[in-house]
Amino acid sequence: MMGNLNFGTLFQGLGTLFxxxxxxxxxxxGLIVLGLxxxxxxxxxxxxxxxxxxxxxxxATINAAIMIMPDGKQGNLFVDPLLTDTDALFNMLxxxxxxxxxxxxxxxGLIACFIFMGIGVLLDVSYMMRRPFLSIFLxxxxxxxxxAIVPIAxxxxxxxxxxxxIAMVGGADGPMVLFTSMVxxxxxxxxxxxxAYLYLGFTYGGYPYLIKLMVxxxxxxxxPQKPKKVMQITAGQKxxxxxxxxxxxxxxxxxxxxxxxxxxxxxxxxxxxxTPIVDFIKGPLLYGSTFFLGSLLGILCEAHLILNPKVLxxxxxxxxxxxxxxxxxxxxxxxxYFLSGxxxxxxxxxxxxxxxxxxxxxxQKAVSEVNPQAIILPDALGANISGxxxxxIITGLYVTLIPMLT
Amino acid sequence: MNTIGFVAICVVLAFxxxxxxxxxxxxxxxxxxPKDQRVKLFGFLKVFKSNKQSxxxxxx
Numbered sequence: 001m002m003g004n005l006n007f008g009t010l011f012q013g014l015g016t017l018f019x020x021x022x023x024x025x026x027x028x029x030g031l032i033v034l035g036l037x038x039x040x041x042x043x044x045x046x047x048x049x050x051x052x053x054x055x056x057x058x059x060a061t062i063n064a065a066i067m068i069m070p071d072g073k074q075g076n077l078f079v080d081p082l083l084t085d086t087d088a089l090f091n092m093l094x095x096x097x098x099x100x101x102x103x104x105x106x107x108x109g110l111i112a113c114f115i116f117m118g119i120g121v122l123l124d125v126s127y128m129m130r131r132p133f134l135s136i137f138l139x140x141x142x143x144x145x146x147x148a149i150v151p152i153a154x155x156x157x158x159x160x161x162x163x164x165x166i167a168m169v170g171g172a173d174g175p176m177v178l179f180t181s182m183v184x185x186x187x188x189x190x191x192x193x194x195x196a197y198l199y200l201g202f203t204y205g206g207y208p209y210l211i212k213l214m215v216x217x218x219x220x221x222x223x224p225q226k227p228k229k230v231m232q233i234t235a236g237q238k239x240x241x242x243x244x245x246x247x248x249x250x251x252x253x254x255x256x257x258x259x260x261x262x263x264x265x266x267x268x269x270x271x272x273x274x275t276p277i278v279d280f281i282k283g284p285l286l287y288g289s290t291f292f293l294g295s296l297l298g299i300l301c302e303a304h305l306i307l308n309p310k311v312l313x314x315x316x317x318x319x320x321x322x323x324x325x326x327x328x329x330x331x332x333x334x335x336x337y338f339l340s341g342x343x344x345x346x347x348x349x350x351x352x353x354x355x356x357x358x359x360x361x362x363x364q365k366a367v368s369e370v371n372p373q374a375i376i377l378p379d380a381l382g383a384n385i386s387g388x389x390x391x392x393i394i395t396g397l398y399v400t401l402i403p404m405l406t
Numbered sequence: 407m408n409t410i411g412f413v414a415i416c417v418v419l420a421f422x423x424x425x426x427x428x429x430x431x432x433x434x435x436x437x438x439x440p441k442d443q444r445v446k447l448f449g450f451l452k453v454f455k456s457n458k459q460s461x462x463x464x465x466x
Contacts, residue, residue, distance in 0.1 A: 129435055132428035140424050147413050147420075154409040163409070237438045241431060248430070252423065386424075393423050397416050405412065 012067040016074050027303040028063045035060030035298065047204070050287070051197060051294040058298020066302070078299045081107070081190050098299060106296055109182050111289050112175035113262040118286030119175075119356060119388065120266015121278055125241060126233035127382040128389075134379070135352075137332060139386035142352025144328025145170025145321035146394050153317050158310075160406055161185050164398040166314050169196045170321030171391035172203055172355035174293075179259055183399045190300050191311045195318040197297055203355045203362060207326050211366040214330045215347055219337070221371030222345040224379055235271045242267040245389075253396025260392060325353045329383075351380035354387025 008015025017028055038056030042049040062078055069075040079098040083089045092099050105111040128135045146167050153163035165181035165188065177196035181189035211220070246264035250257045269277045333349025347367050351360040360380035367374045 129431050132431040132435075133425070136424045136428040140421055143420065147417055150413050150416075151409045160409065160412070231435060231439075233435065234438070237435055240434055240438065244430060244434065245427065248427075389427060390420065390424055393427075394416065394420055397419055401412070401416070 009068070013064050016066045016068065020074075023307065024303055027307055028066070031063045031301055031303055031306065032060045035063070035301070038298075048200070050290050051200075051297075054291055054294035055197070055298035058295045059301040060298075062299045062302045074304075076302065079296070081300055081305070098296060101292055102296060105289075105292070106178075107182065109179050109258060111293050111296075112178040112182075113258050114285055114289040115175045115293065116259055116262035117266040117281050118289065120242075120263045120268075121270050121282045121286070123267055123270075123356065123385055123388070124381070125238050125267060125385055127378050128385040129233045129237065129241060130231050131227070131379070131382055132386075134336065135382035135386035136390065138329065138336070138349050138383040139352040139354065139390040141332025141335070141349060142325050142329030142354075142383070142387055143171060143390055143394060144331070145323065145325030146391070148324045149317055149321040152320070153313070156313055156317070158313065159185075160402055162188055162310075164402055165189070165192050166195075166317045167321055168391075168395065168398070169199060169318040170325040171387070171394065172200060172322060172325065172353045172359070173388060173391045174200060176259065176391050176395050179256070180395050180398055183255065184402055188310060188314070190305060191308065191314055192318075194297050194301055195311075195314055197293075199318050199322055200355055200358075203322065203326075203353065203358050206323070207350055207353075207359065207362045208366055210323070210326045211330070211347055211350060211363070214327070215333075215366075217370050220345070220347055220367055220369075221374055222337075222343070223371065223374040224345050224348070224376060225340070225343040235273070239268055239271040242271065249392065249396065253393075253400050255399045256392065256396040259395065263388065263392065322353070326350055329353050329359075345374065345376050345379075348376050348379045348383055352383040352387045352390075354384060354391045356384050356388060357381065359387075360384040 008019065017025060020028065035056040035058070038047065038052045038059065040056075041047040042052030042056060062076060065076055065078070066074050067076065077096055079096050079102045080092055081102060083092055089099075089103065093103065105114075147170075149167035149170055150160070150163045153166055154160060158166070161184040165177070165185040168177045168180045169192070171177070174193070174197050178189070178193045181192040185192060242264040246260055246268075249260045253260075266281060269281065329349040329352040330346055331349070332352060333344070333346030336344045336349070337346045345367060347363045351363045353359045360377060360383070363380045364375075364377045367376050
C-alpha cells in the first residue's frame with residue numbers, strides 16, 4: 001500500500017509543479033511571485049488593497065494548489081470556469097467550493113451589477129449636472145481607447161466580439177468590462193476581466209506621468225474660471241435624473257438594462273435618502289462583492305488558463321486602450337482650454353476616464369503639485385461621473401450592434 | 407461593413423446619445439428651477455419679452 005507513496009504524491013502541489021513542462025513550471029512560479037507582489041503592493045497602498053490583497057493571495061494560492069484529480073489530470077478544488085455541460089456543472093457545484101459563487105454571481109454578471117449599485121450609491125451626480133455638456137464632452141474624448149482599440153485588435157486577427165471586449169478596458173470600468181466580455185466573448189471573458197482589473201492600477205501609477213508628458217507646468221497649474229452662477233442641484237433633481245436616464249437608456253439598449261438599472265437604482269436610493277438600503281449597498285454588498293470578485297479573479301489566474309496564446313495580445317491591447325483613453329481625455333481638455341481662451345485646465349480631461357474616483361484624484365494631485373491653490377476636483381468629478389455614463393452607453397452600443405453584425 | 411466603418415458609426419452614436427443625455431440633464435435642471443431663476447437662465451427671452459410688451463403698449 002505504501003509502495004505508491006512518494007514525494008510527488010504526498011505533496012501534490014510540488015509534485016505537479018515538477019511534473020510540468022518548463023513553460024508551465026515557469027508560469028506557475030511566475031504567477032505565485034506576481035500574486036505575492038500584488039499582496040505587497042496592496043499592503044503598501046500602491047495598488048487598491050481592497051481588490052489586490054485577495055486577488056494576489058488567490059493567484060498565489062491557486063498556482064500552488066494544483067493536484068492530481070481522480071481522473072489522473074491536473075486540477076484544483078476551487079473552481080472550473082470552463083465547464084459548459086449542465087450535468088458536469090451540477091456535479092462540480094458540489095465539489096469545488098468557489099464554483100457556486102462563480103456560477104451564480106460571476107459568470108452571469110450579478111457581481112458586476114452589485115458593484116455598480118455600490119458605485120451608484122457613492123456617486124454625487126450634482127458635479128456632473130451643474131455642467132452637463134462640458135462633462136459629457138470630456139468623457140466622450142476620454143473614451144478614445146474604447147473606440148481605437150477595436151480596429152487595432154481586428155487588424156491583429158481578433159474577432160469583432162473579442163476586439164470590442166478588450167477595447168472596453170479603455171473605459172477603465174471593471175464591471176463594464178466584465179459585462180461586455182461576458183456577453184460578447186464567453187471564451188475570453190475570464191482573462192479580459194483579470195487584465196482589466198490588473199490594469200486599473202495603471203491609472204494610479206501611469207497617468208501622472210502621462211499628464212506631465214502632455215501638459216506643460218504653466219498650463220497644469222491653471223485655476224479654472226468659476227461659472228458666474230453656480231446652479232444648486234437638489235436631491236429631487238438628482239432622483240429625477242436617475243429615473244429618467246434609467247428609463248431612456250433601457251429603452252435604447254435593453255441588453256445593458258441590468259447595468260443601467262444597477263447604477264441608477266444606487267443613485268436613486270441615495271437621493272431618496274433610504275438610509276438602511278444605502279448603508280446595506282455601500283457596506284456589506286459593495287465590500288462583500290469586491291472581496292469575492294478579487295478572490296475569484298485571483299483564483300482564476302491559474303497557469304493553464306493564462307497560457308492561452310490569446311492572452312498575450314490581450315495584455316498589450318489592454319494597456320494600449322487605457323493609454324489612448326488617457327491621451328484622448330487630455331486632448332478633450334486641450335480643446336476646451338483653447339475654446340475658453342486658455343482659462344480651462346486641460347488636466348481635467350483625463351478625469352473623463354471613468355475609474356471613479358481615481359482619475360479625478362490623480363488629476364487634482366497633478367495640479368496641486370504645481371499650484372496648491374488650484375481646485376479642479378469638482379469639474380474633474382463631473383467628467384469622472386460622466387465617464388461612467390458614456391462607458392455604459394458604449395457598452396450598450398457594442399453589446400447591441402455587434403451580435404447583429406456577426 | 408469593415409471595422410473602421412463600424413467604429414465610426416459607434417463614435418457618431420455615442421456623441422449623439424451623450425449630448426442628448428447632457429441636454430436632458432440641462433432641461434431637467436431648468437424645469438425644476440424656481441420660476442424667477444428660470445427667467446435669469448434665459449436672459450435673452452426676458453429682453454425679447456420686454457421689447458414685445460413695449461411694442462404692444464405703443465400700439466394700444
